[in-house]
Amino acid sequence: xxxRRFIDSHTEGEPTRVLLAENDAPFGATLPELLASWxxxxxxxxxxxxxxxxxxxxxxxATVCALVCAPSSADASxxxxxxxxxxxxxxxxxxxxxxxxxLSWIGRPLPPAAKMETRVGLVTVExxxxxxxxxxxxxxYVFARDVEIEREHGGVVRGDIAWGGNWFFIVxxxxxxxxxxxxRLMRSLEEELAxxxxxxxxxxxxxxxxxxxxxxxxxxxxxxxQPSRRDAHxxxxxxxxxxxFDRSPCGTGTSALLASLAARGELAPNARWRQESAIGSVFxxxxxxxxxxxxGSKFAASSVIPQITGRAFVVAEGNMVRDAGDPSQGGGxxx
Ligand code: PYC
Numbered sequence: 001x002x003x004r005r006f007i008d009s010h011t012e013g014e015p016t017r018v019l020l021a022e023n024d025a026p027f028g029a030t031l032p033e034l035l036a037s038w039x040x041x042x043x044x045x046x047x048x049x050x051x052x053x054x055x056x057x058x059x060x061x062a063t064v065c066a067l068v069c070a071p072s073s074a075d076a077s078x079x080x081x082x083x084x085x086x087x088x089x090x091x092x093x094x095x096x097x098x099x100x101x102x103l104s105w106i107g108r109p110l111p112p113a114a115k116m117e118t119r120v121g122l123v124t125v126e127x128x129x130x131x132x133x134x135x136x137x138x139x140x141y142v143f144a145r146d147v148e149i150e151r152e153h154g155g156v157v158r159g160d161i162a163w164g165g166n167w168f169f170i171v172x173x174x175x176x177x178x179x180x181x182x183x184r185l186m187r188s189l190e191e192e193l194a195x196x197x198x199x200x201x202x203x204x205x206x207x208x209x210x211x212x213x214x215x216x217x218x219x220x221x222x223x224x225x226q227p228s229r230r231d232a233h234x235x236x237x238x239x240x241x242x243x244x245f246d247r248s249p250c251g252t253g254t255s256a257l258l259a260s261l262a263a264r265g266e267l268a269p270n271a272r273w274r275q276e277s278a279i280g281s282v283f284x285x286x287x288x289x290x291x292x293x294x295x296g297s298k299f300a301a302s303s304v305i306p307q308i309t310g311r312a313f314v315v316a317e318g319n320m321v322r323d324a325g326d327p328s329q330g331g332g333x334x335x
Contacts, residue, residue, distance in 0.1 A: 001029075003320055004319045005021070005318075006018065006053070006317065006318060006320060007020070007102045007105070007314060007317040008059075008314070008315050008317070009101055009105075009312045010315060011094035011097045011311070012247070012249060012283065012312075013248055013279045013281050014062060014064070014246055014247040015059070015064070016063070016092075016095040016099065016312070017053060017054065017063050017065045017066070018066050018099055019065055019066065024106045024108060026068040026069050027068065027069040027070070029069050029070060030071065031069055031071060031080075032072050034067070034069050046083045046087055048330045048331035049330055050065070050067075051083065051085055051087070052328065052329065052330065052331035053065050053320070055084075055242075055331070057328055059085075061085060061244050062084075062242075062245075062247060063084065064082055064084050064092050066080050066082055066092070066096075066098065066099045068080055071117040073115070073122065076117040076122060077110050077111060077114040077115060078110075078117070079116070080095075080116055082118070084241065085242040086240075086243070090119060090138075090165045090213065091118050091120050091137060091138055091164075091166065092165070092251065092252065093137065093165070093248075093250065093253075093308055093310075094246070094310065096118075096123060096125060096133070096251060097133040097135065097251070097311070097312045100127050100135075100312070101127070101311075101313070101314065104127055105314045109127055110125055110127055112126065113126060114126075118138070120213060120214070121165075122138070123135050131311040131312055133310065133311075134307060134308065135251070135307070136307050137251065137252070137305065137306045138164075138255075139305060140163055140256055140258065140305070140306050141163055141263075141304070142160055142161070142260050142263040142302070143163060143210045145263065146158050146159075147160070147161055147169075149169070149199060149202045149206070150205075151195075151198040151199055151201075152197075152202055155198075157171050157199055157202075159171040160172075160260045161210045162259045162260050163211060163256060164252040164254070164255030164259065165251070165252040165255060166256075167210045167214060167218040167220065168220045168221070168222045168253055168256040169200075169203060169222070170253075170257055170260055171199065171222070172224045173223055173225050174226050178264045185225055185226050185228060186223075186278065189245065189278060192278070193237075193239065193245055196245070197239065199221045199239075200239055203218050203221075219240075220240060220250075220252070222253045222256065223239075224257065225237070227276045228280060229276050229282070231274060231282070232275065233273050234275060235275075235276040236250065236254070236257070236275060236276070238250040238253045246278070247277060247281070248277050248283070248310065249276060249277040249281065249283040249310070250277070251283065251308050251310070254275045254306065254308055255308065257275070258286075258306045259303070261273070262289075263302050269304075270287075270288065271286060272285075282310075283308050283309065284308070284309045285306060285307065285309070286306075286307050287304040287306045288307070289303075290304060
């Protein structure tokens, strides 16, 4: 697959790069066809030249690519595959918002209550005024509560493992009732990055796995703090598998937190939750309980459907240039 056209946006500070075929059309392959062609022995691997589109020197290192393709389901408007420099993501909330905004910007707005097919399920997307987009995420749930992990270099942290379209290890540092401790504010980005990394390495060391989705890989860490804004309920710092932190409040991370709050009886269905990000931007969120007729063996009894609203802004568009002499074209810098 040759990628030329790209459109860059940011959602509450976090970059998205939308990849389209010629004439701004979706790529012709359906999402399952694309997944099959990029999978070996059931393992999805993003080709190196595609990973290269989400990393230095072609993109900011926090970039998530959103490749738009044909849906396989009749009730979906498009399919989308998300990845960052480290590999495929399941869902990506900020990039869903960025994609919807980008499609409006190129004159191909999604229909009202459009369904988008992702590799982990259908999401429903609503384009609102002033750059805002709302989406209803895939069913989100808590896999395990109060799991203790030894951090790299020592010290034990306790967290919930929850699915929000990616797997998260959620560490509450906000002094919520469930922790019984007084909370704290976020420290510097460098300190929280080091702290989150020590937890991520602790998870890898014990090879802790979650439920069946995405092979149970717990590849995101969400630290939850007291908010710095009076109009937010909590602030987060989300470490992504590419080693960067999410500048937005993280759509899938907020979804996982909502599932945890719901499971702990700390947030009622339909109650408003304002999630502040590491850089101070905000998503507005709420959840409904998953209707019982949607409950299958795949979902825990207390699954929720999170609904998240944020703003995205298009910042650049262009064409990728391939130079056969460029040592970085296959990803990274290859001597
Ligand atoms: O918004 O879900 C999200 C997300 C995941 C990784 C980066 N952003």
